[in-house]
Amino acid sequence: MLNMPERTYLHLKYTGLNQNKMETKKCYVCGKTPLSKDEVGLTKKIIDKKTVVFYCLPCLAEYLEVTEEELSAKIEEFKSEGCKLFE
Numbered sequence: 001m002l003n004m005p006e007r008t009y010l011h012l013k014y015t016g017l018n019q020n021k022m023e024t025k026k027c028y029v030c031g032k033t034p035l036s037k038d039e040v041g042l043t044k045k046i047i048d049k050k051t052v053v054f055y056c057l058p059c060l061a062e063y064l065e066v067t068e069e070e071l072s073a074k075i076e077e078f079k080s081e082g083c084k085l086f087e
């Protein structure tokens with residue numbers, strides 16, 4: 001058995017590695033994490049490709065004053081166009 005500090009260290013190390021790999025994003029408004037590929041892709045597509053601020057679907061909908069359904073439809077539209085941001 002590992003003692004507590006070691007376990008915490010290993011956990012942080014593992015989580016850190018995982019974050020780098022997955023590029024874990026957090027919602028700027030509500031703090032939801034991780035955001036889905038669709039949410040990240042949509043934020044980039046709508047706000048800016050180089051944005052450092054990301055939104056989850058409900059918060060992005062509120063920010064843009066549209067419904068989540070409209071955003072979901074947009075995601076499908078962008079995907080069908082072959083948008084690279086959603087791969």
Ligand SMILES: [Zn+2]
Pocket residue numbers: 027028029030031032055056057058059060
């Ligand atoms: Zn949010």
